[in-house]
Amino acid sequence: MDQPVIRKLSTGVVNKIAAGEVIERPSSVVKELLENSVDAGAARIDLTVRQGGTELIRVSDDGCGISAEQLPLAIASHATSKIQTADDLFQVQSLGFRGEALASISEVSHLSIRSRPASADAGIEMEVVGGRVGDQHPCGVPVGTTMEVRNLFFNTPVRRRFLRTTQTEMGHVTESFTRIALAQPNLHMTLRHNDRVMYDLPPVDRWRDRIVAFFGAALGEALIPIDSTRGDITLRGYVADPTQSRGNNRMQYLLLNGRYIRDRSLQHALGEAYRGLLLTGRYPLAFLQLVIPPEMVDVNVHPAKLEVRFTDSRQLYSILLGTLRNKFLTTDLTARAAVDSEEESVRERAVRAGHDPSEAQRHRQETMRWTANRSAADGPNGDALSSESVVPTTTGPSVPPFRPFGGDRPIPAGGGPELSAEYHGTGDATVRPDPPHSGPHARSARGLQVQNRYLVTDSDDGLTIIDQHALHERILYEQLKQRMAAGTLEIQRLLVPEPVNMTPPETSAVLENRDLLAQLGIAVEPFGGDTVLVSSYPAMLVNVVPGDLLRQLVEVLIGPERDPQPSDLVDSLLHMMSCKAAVKAGDFLAPEEISTLLDQRHLFHDTHHCPHGRPTALVFSNAELDKQFKRI
Ligand code: ADP
Ligand code: MG
Numbered sequence: 258m259d260q261p262v263i264r265k266l267s268t269g270v271v272n273k274i275a276a277g278e279v280i281e282r283p284s285s286v287v288k289e290l291l292e293n294s295v296d297a298g299a300a301r302i303d304l305t306v307r308q309g310g311t312e313l314i315r316v317s318d319d320g321c322g323i324s325a326e327q328l329p330l331a332i333a334s335h336a337t338s339k340i341q342t343a344d345d346l347f348q349v350q351s352l353g354f355r356g357e358a359l360a361s362i363s364e365v366s367h368l369s370i371r372s373r374p375a376s377a378d379a380g381i382e383m384e385v386v387g388g389r390v391g392d393q394h395p396c397g398v399p400v401g402t403t404m405e406v407r408n409l410f411f412n413t414p415v416r417r418r419f420l421r422t423t424q425t426e427m428g429h430v431t432e433s434f435t436r437i438a439l440a441q442p443n444l445h446m447t448l449r450h451n452d453r454v455m456y457d458l459p460p461v462d463r464w465r466d467r468i469v470a471f472f473g474a475a476l477g478e479a480l481i482p483i484d485s486t487r488g489d490i491t492l493r494g495y496v497a498d499p500t501q502s503r504g505n506n507r508m509q510y511l512l513l514n515g516r517y518i519r520d521r522s523l524q525h526a527l528g529e530a531y532r533g534l535l536l537t538g539r540y541p542l543a544f545l546q547l548v549i550p551p552e553m554v555d556v557n558v559h560p561a562k563l564e565v566r567f568t569d570s571r572q573l574y575s576i577l578l579g580t581l582r583n584k585f586l587t588t589d590l591t592a593r594a595a596v597d598s599e600e601e602s603v604r605e606r607a608v609r610a611g612h613d614p615s616e617a618q619r620h621r622q623e624t625m626r627w628t629a630n631r632s633a634a635d636g637p638n639g640d641a642l643s644s645e646s647v648v649p650t651t652t653g654p655s656v657p658p659f660r661p662f663g664g665d666r667p668i669p670a671g672g673g674p675e676l677s678a679e680y681h682g683t684g685d686a687t688v689r690p691d692p693p694h695s696g697p698h699a700r701s702a703r704g705l706q707v708q709n710r711y712l713v714t715d716s717d718d719g720l721t722i723i724d725q726h727a728l729h730e731r732i733l734y735e736q737l738k739q740r741m742a743a744g745t746l747e748i749q750r751l752l753v754p755e756p757v758n759m760t761p762p763e764t765s766a767v768l769e770n771r772d773l774l775a776q777l778g779i780a781v782e783p784f785g786g787d788t789v790l791v792s793s794y795p796a797m798l799v800n801v802v803p804g805d806l807l808r809q810l811v812e813v814l815i816g817p818e819r820d821p822q823p824s825d826l827v828d829s830l831l832h833m834m835s836c837k838a839a840v841k842a843g844d845f846l847a848p849e850e851i852s853t854l855l856d857q858r859h860l861f862h863d864t865h866h867c868p869h870g871r872p873t874a875l876v877f878s879n880a881e882l883d884k885q886f887k888r889i
Pocket of ligand 2: 289293353354359
């Protein structure tokens with residue numbers, strides 16, 4: 258073997274390696290450029306992006322500018338104006354200090370810089386292509402700096418191939434923008450994508466206003482202020498009450514001395530504070546600023562400075578947990594939590610929304626009729642999507658006779674560990690006239706409703722207790738899926754399309770998924786600004802306010818998964834819609850409704866679990882009952 262030769266890497270290769278660490282995708286460029294503008298003392302920062310940042314990222318600020326002599330240094334690696342000595346590393350007051358960002362960006366893109374300090378009469382312009390510095394020219398520009406990054410990763414094809422769809426990249430860009438705009442409420446910040454203004458955020462005095470600008474007034478109302486100081490550590494900001502939660506922890510904004518960070522320990526403390534207040538798998542929302550002396554934290558442990566190391570992380574954990582626990586003790590969370598959307602009954606929701614409860618009741622009956630009408634709509638003469646059947650508005654249930662397919666097909670049993678048993682369908686049970694509804698429990702020939710929550714039914718083999726919401730949700734989900742596949746989903750066309758106001762990223766997510774939503778019978782169109790018009794939606798969702806529906810859909814569309822497959826998205830949307838449309842715990846059911854639900858449960862596989870994976874039913878076999886009652 259030849260003796261290996263050790264060589265110093267060329268600056269270009271070194272810089273590419275360094276660039277790989279800092280610049281992962283367009284949003285990393287956005288983060289670095291915005292941070293530089295903040296550090297430059299700008300009062301206004303404008304961000305313009307094309308094609309999710311893959312074509313163009315432009316950041317303009319009115320900050321201190323860079324002088325002509327200094328400009329080449331700005332893009333040199335390990336060159337910074339922010340620190341000088343190693344000790345300074347532990348006194349960092351600025352967002353940047355590594356002196357690497359511009360070097361890395363210019364290495365893997367076409368970078369153009371125009372800048373003018375207040376002391377200079379004219380500005381200076383400089384181009385850098387793949388690390389190669391071009392000439393400098395004087396140019397006429399206002400005081401401040403404009404950085405333009407084009408053709409990102411043009412010379413690193415592997416990185417370029419890793420770029421995802423415009424929508425995904427734009428999602429990351431928006432997130433970078435959001436993090437900095439949340440941390441800098443006193444700056445005027447704008448974001449434009451493909452000539453559309455997504456955000457125009459004037460400076461605000463109250464932090465809450467900036468949060469609302471991003472996440473809407475409904476969230477604003479759910480915010481609980483936090484303000485606590487212990488020694489030289491201050492924690493302030495907001496957490497959201499338990500009515501607001503997400504399926505992931507991305508709405509937990511933690512700002513450390515003005516810098517957005519992720520910290521597992523503090524996220525854990527947040528989760529602990531909400532223990533018992535949220536369903537499992539749900540995450541609280543938080544907007545918290547932690548102000549601590551700079552020497553108590555090492556920010557130099559992560560190339561993008563997203564993670565930091567605290568000298569006393571346990572102390573911060575206990576401050577966060579303690580502060581939130583105290584706050585929750587003195588806040589009436591039960592009153593707030595009572596309107597939790599998933600468990601809330603149609604009636605409660607209607608009352609809260611100022612609707613007529615009897616109207617809501619009627620809507621529910623219509624959804625239930627939709628559930629029961631399955632065989633009619635799925636037949637050869639079923640209503641096709643194009644022919645748009647309209648939901649009847651007459652009241653009074655009319656349930657068609659029910660014919661189970663293969664009613665004696667065994668269904669795998671679910672239930673708790675001690676309760677498992679084989680459950681068999683009831684076969685061709687004869688339907689007797691419903692007895693008059695008596696006492697606090699509704700009963701039908703097929704079962705009994707208890708606590709407005711559970712259905713109890715017996716069969717030859719034993720006793721089954723069913724969660725009415727979970728079962729209905731499961732049935733609707735299966736029906737929706739079948740009808741969508743068969744093109745027989747009924748849609749409700751609105752006489753007057755309903756405008757729905759959303760945040761800009763929500764609006765783009767909805768509009769970019771128009772085709773997908775159309776498959777579900779939801780027609781949306783742009784209406785200018787951040788408003789979209791809903792002109793039709795699935796008939797089964799008559800009891801859902803279109804605005805609510807759209808916002809829930811958005812949560813799915815910009816969900817935790819990166820680049821979900823369209824089929825997965827459709828599936829999540831179907832789950833969400835079924836959950837919305839299903840009867841809720843707390844809804845009183847008419848005997849016909851009980852029969853409808855119980856009848857339909859044999860039609861689908863695994864009706865023992867709702868789409869969330871919770872059990873829908875507990876099954877007590879005859880043998881189990883006999884054993885419990887010590888008969889055997
Ligand atoms: P760092 O931010 O870690 O210092 P950068 O590579 O991001 O490193 O920037 C290098 C230097 O260029 C900064 O220290 C700063 O002096 C200058 N600079 C970068 N962007 C701007 C800007 N928008 N306005 C003024 N100066 C800037
Ligand atoms: Mg920087």
